[in-house]
């Protein structure tokens with residue numbers, strides 16, 4: 001995938017225009033997942049603007065809980081949570097990060113909270 005193709009895919013899937021981002025950082029400052037992210041939402045937006053495919057391999061897009069705080073704070077009206085979802089979707093369509101029921105051990109299934117399992121399947125299936 002070329003740089004242009006990646007950025008266009010994010011735009012198409014999310015319905016958001018990443019080029020509206022002015023790098024103010026308000027999304028990052030309020031992000032509830034920032035403590036466990038390797039790249040803050042503002043940085044994610046920057047890499048998308050540059051068409052840098054590294055943005056698809058970062059941990060942050062999987063740590064995002066879709067809490068919508070960033071979306072509510074963005075002065076440019078960008079729904080960043082949708083952008084994060086688009087990045088996950090691109091990965092899942094490539095076959096990366098997909099959670100398959102048959103890959104889960106019975107002991108794990110017996111212990112994991114049902115809500116966590118439901119949430120994981122919602123997020124990790126294309």
Ligand code: SF4
Pocket residue numbers: 027030031032033034041063064065066067068069070071080081084
């Ligand atoms: S939706 Fe995701 S990126 Fe935005 S503030 Fe919440 S955890 Fe952070």
Ligand code: SF4
Pocket residue numbers: 020021022023024025026027028041042045073074075076077078080
């Ligand atoms: S709040 Fe909006 S404009 Fe500011 S850095 Fe985040 S995405 Fe960009």
